[in-house]
Amino acid sequence: xxxxxxxxxxxxxxxxxxxxxxxxxxxxxxxxxxxxxxxxxxxxxxxxxxxxxxxxxxxxxxxxxxxxxxxxxxxxxxxxxxxxxxxxxxxxxxxxxxxxxxxxxxxxxxxxxxxxxxxxxxxxxxxxxxxxxxxxxxxxxxxxxxxxxxxxxxxxxxxxxxxxxxxxxxxxxxxxxxxxxxxxxxxxxxxxxxxxxxxxxxxxxxxxxxxxxxxxxxxxxxxxxxxxxxxxxxxxxxxxxxxxxxxxxxxxxxxxx
Numbered sequence: 001x002x003x004x005x006x007x008x009x010x011x012x013x014x015x016x017x018x019x020x021x022x023x024x025x026x027x028x029x030x031x032x033x034x035x036x037x038x039x040x041x042x043x044x045x046x047x048x049x050x051x052x053x054x055x056x057x058x059x060x061x062x063x064x065x066x067x068x069x070x071x072x073x074x075x076x077x078x079x080x081x082x083x084x085x086x087x088x089x090x091x092x093x094x095x096x097x098x099x100x101x102x103x104x105x106x107x108x109x110x111x112x113x114x115x116x117x118x119x120x121x122x123x124x125x126x127x128x129x130x131x132x133x134x135x136x137x138x139x140x141x142x143x144x145x146x147x148x149x150x151x152x153x154x155x156x157x158x159x160x161x162x163x164x165x166x167x168x169x170x171x172x173x174x175x176x177x178x179x180x181x182x183x184x185x186x187x188x189x190x191x192x193x194x195x196x197x198x199x200x201x202x203x204x205x206x207x208x209x210x211x212x213x214x215x216x217x218x219x220x221x222x223x224x225x226x227x228x229x230x231x232x233x234x235x236x237x238x239x240x241x242x243x244x245x246x247x248x249x250x251x252x253x254x255x256x257x
Contacts, residue, residue: 029161029169035235041242042164048249049201061204061254068253070100072208079214081185091129099125099190103205107198114155121190122180130182138179148179163199167192168241172226212248
């Protein structure tokens with residue numbers, strides 16, 4: 001769970017007199033981005049992405065490279081979310097590729113109607129894996145809807161936090177909250193990718209994020225630390241997120257070209 005907004009002192013004038021009072025700080029994501037070690041970790045991750053997508057002067061990424069990246073992510077997603085049986089692994093991987101193909105069409109909407117995007121990605125991923133009645137439907141367990149609403153409000157509030165921090169918090173919140181009966185982890189990965197597409201960090205969707213999480217290792221442990229709600233736990237997750245993005249950039253199917 002992200003850090004709660006704090007209050008900061010301000011001075012204003014009332015009837016000609018200076019009045020000191022407090023107002024809420026409404027950018028908790030920016031607060032998280034300033035935790036010790038997070039800025040440098042995010043900077044290193046962005047340097048890795050830039051080396052692949054921008055420093056090399058890429059103007060266009062071929063559709064085959066995007067498809068290859070989706071399959072890299074899908075196979076890794078099976079690894080980090082499993083275990084599954086052999087046939088189930090194949091079905092889950094195919095569903096994840098299908099869902100990732102939907103991300104570019106949903107990315108812009110994420111900043112305006114994140115709940116709609118989450119439901120859509122779950123419906124696309126879950127087709128054939130989840131009962132039709134459960135597609136895109138949030139669990140009715142106590143506290144789930146309230147926390148998901150708070151997350152949506154966070155996503156639609158302007159922030160100065162780097163895109164990687166936004167993506168990391170969104171990933172962790174959806175994975176740990178598990179708002180859907182099954183497949184919430186897939187929605188977490190899809191929304192994480194959507195943030196990077198929407199903000200221009202990875203406009204092509206060619207950085208296989210799940211492959212980066214698998215390459216770095218310790219994904220579940222980092223999420224557990226995030227779930228503790230402590231500053232140290234959230235810091236550990238964001239540093240893991242940054243390392244995963246950097247690793248994913250190196251694994252991108254265009255990195256060696």
